[in-house]
């Protein structure tokens with residue numbers, strides 16, 4: 001399979017730079033797969049599990065929480081709000097975040113803003129816990 005240059009970064013720094021065979025992630029309009037030869041393209045990312053298939057066929061999974069992905073002249077740049085490789089996800093922390101968010105939502109009496117924050121926290125925790 002053909003490969004293409006991929007850079008993955010977050011506001012904290014560069015997390016990956018190298019060749020990839022495929023990137024699969026969740027955009028705001030649905031799941032997206034980028035392969036070599038993809039036309040120039042730019043999209044906002046949603047929250048979800050992401051995968052990078054390496055040139056040797058191995059697959060790395062990650063939790064991707066928002067950001068932007070572009071494919072320009074054959075190079076893919078993925079700038080995520082947060083990106084955690086599966087092996088870096090702290091499961092206990094995600095469980096604790098899930099519990100806190102569920103408790104807030106169950107308590108009720110939240111303002112619209114508080115409700116949206118708790119919901120987003122719960123969704124982030126679920127994405128982290130579901131990365132396979």
Ligand code: ATP
Nearest residue numbers: 082083084088089090091093094097121124125128
């Ligand atoms: P928490 O309440 O545990 O901070 P959160 O969803 O509010 O969870 P974020 O604001 O999305 O956390 O992330 C803050 C920083 O912490 C980011 O750099 C993110 O990558 C990291 N992070 C958050 N949760 C985890 C986790 N379970 N495992 C590894 N890194 C995490």
